[in-house]
Amino acid sequence: MVFENIDFADLIKTLEQMGFYQVVLPFMLIFTIMFAILQKIKLFGDKTKNINVVIAVIIAFFVVRVPVIITTINEFLPKVSMLVLILLMFLLIIGIFGIGPTGWSGAPFLLAMAGAVFGIVWAVSSSIPGFSASLPSWFRLTSQDKAILLAVGIFVLLLWVFKEKKDNEPSAYEKFKTEFGPGMFGAGGGGKAK
Numbered sequence: 158m159v160f161e162n163i164d165f166a167d168l169i170k171t172l173e174q175m176g177f178y179q180v181v182l183p184f185m186l187i188f189t190i191m192f193a194i195l196q197k198i199k200l201f202g203d204k205t206k207n208i209n210v211v212i213a214v215i216i217a218f219f220v221v222r223v224p225v226i227i228t229t230i231n232e233f234l235p236k237v238s239m240l241v242l243i244l245l246m247f248l249l250i251i252g253i254f255g256i257g258p259t260g261w262s263g264a265p266f267l268l269a270m271a272g273a274v275f276g277i278v279w280a281v282s283s284s285i286p287g288f289s290a291s292l293p294s295w296f297r298l299t300s301q302d303k304a305i306l307l308a309v310g311i312f313v314l315l316l317w318v319f320k321e322k323k324d325n326e327p328s329a330y331e332k333f334k335t336e337f338g339p340g341m342f343g344a345g346g347g348g349k350a351k
Contacts, residue, residue, distance in 0.1 A: 180221055183230050188217035247274075 172178065192213035195201075201208050220226055251270070 178231060179224075179227055183227050184217045184221045186230070186234075187220045188213045191216045 192209055195209035195212060196206070199205075
């Protein structure tokens with residue numbers, strides 16, 4: 158086959174040795190950003206695309222010429238990309254809880270946010286080499302702690318379900334469906350009837 162001898166790791170190393178990451182990519186980035194800004198602000202009028210291209214190329218060449226700026230770009234952009242990826246995963250985890258375009262509010266939103274933040278922190282901390290991904294000692298629960306938390310949780314749930322309600326107050330289940338919305342109960346559940 159034609160592609161069986163291609164090693165992409167070697168290709169990346171070759172591009173790095175050629176200066177692709179030190180010259181070409183920063184040049185393209187600065188040129189694109191400068192050109193987009195000049196086109197947006199229309200500094201030289203409406204039909205000055207050629208002038209904007211020339212100015213963007215000159216600025217990009219000047220930036221590529223300064224090694225400190227290139228080093229900063231090469232160290233900064235991967236970190237920003239990692240943060241964008243973390244935020245994307247955060248939104249994905251929030252979406253798992255059923256938060257759609259209309260969103261949630263109140264306690265369910267706070268619970269979903271806390272769960273997503275905890276998941277992201279755990280995922281990021283476990284990905285960092287040399288960083289312990291285990292839970293702190295004060296957060297590890299013994300079987301006795303779990304039993305106590307379960308008993309307290311059941312007690313609170315029973316108090317909430319069987320508390321005395323007013324005449325026109327909805328039941329605890331209806332409140333639960335209303336609070337947590339259709340994301341957990343499908344199209345037929347949750348929300349207020351129209």
